[in-house]
Amino acid sequence: MKTILHTATSRGHAYHGWLNTYHTFSFANYYNPERVHFGALRVLNDDTIAEGEGFDTHPHDNMEVITIPLHGAVEHKDSMHNSEIIRSDEIQVMSAGTGIFHSEYSKDGFGDTSLLQIWVFPNKKNVTPRYDQISLADVAKKDELYQVLSPNPDDQGVWIHQNAWFHLGDLSEGWTGEYTLKNPGDGVYFFVIEGEAEVAGQKLNRRDGFGVWETDTIAIKAIKQTQLLLMEVPMYF
Template structure:
């Protein structure tokens, strides 16, 4: 099993005043040839947007875009006619497909909003653009993994146009659990939202990340919380 460690302080930083964005992978003016992507996972941006500020209308195509608010609320509008508020506890996904435009703003004029913006290359290009949004009960991820995003159009998860699964867990200190890879040929990318954990012998702290690639069908990974922790796992094709 190959370990790819990305420490929080190794991420790219863009400070625009109204926006502070930390880039796990190359993005905009941050370019690192060693940090272009992890398989089909292309972008993880940890964004903090100042009150009443945001991203004006801009285009996307042929990308699966997942937004996970960690605090605050985002106001979303797009060319598909969607106008929604996205708050902490919810997950939004857009299949940009053949092309769309959208904007997102901090809905508050007093508080910052912090959200993860994650891009995944699509399985099928030029599909009709799609929008999905759902609130997930955090009680269902207490000391276990809760699936948020899945390529299977069943269950509670939001559909994604890729053989990828997004899961989250909230762990009590000292708790151990295992994650079983969903698909042969996928890699696992763990992003530590809060707390400290140990994954397959590697210690990770807040906003650290670990990519794991395996040979064959091997794919059960051990996770132990060293403190109270919140973890995002992205199970994504490597090729």
């Protein structure tokens, strides 16, 4: 088993007044040659956006873009004519493919918005762009690691063009369990949204990230009430 620890305090950080953002991996003006990506996981940004503020229309291509609001709501518009509100109990995905433009704003009336924006390298380039979002309430299960993303359109959660699986866990203090990898050559990146956990013997605090690979199963314990995100991705792609 191999592991890598990225503590919350070691992340890149930028404050723009309207945006307070932390970067687990190199992004924008933050560059660390040892933290460019974890396998196919390219970006893990932890953003807080002031109410009514946001990102003006900008492009993406050949990337799988996943947004998970934690508090508040995101107002989304794109060149595929989608105009949606993404709330804190939902997950959104865009396959940028041949290219899309979109904007994201912290929706008025919902207060400041906290969200995770995640980019995953696709396994197919220049696909037709697509958009999807679902309610997590439809799949959430207390004290279980429930799937929210996969490579299969017919499976639970949203899907992307990559052999990746994301799970969330709302875990009670003292919960123990394990995660079994779907593919032996994959790695799993754990991110503690809230709480405190132990993963493969490593203690993790709020907003810590921890990558694990070259193993089949990974032991997990919730030291406190914990919200945990697991992202299984190919290490080589």
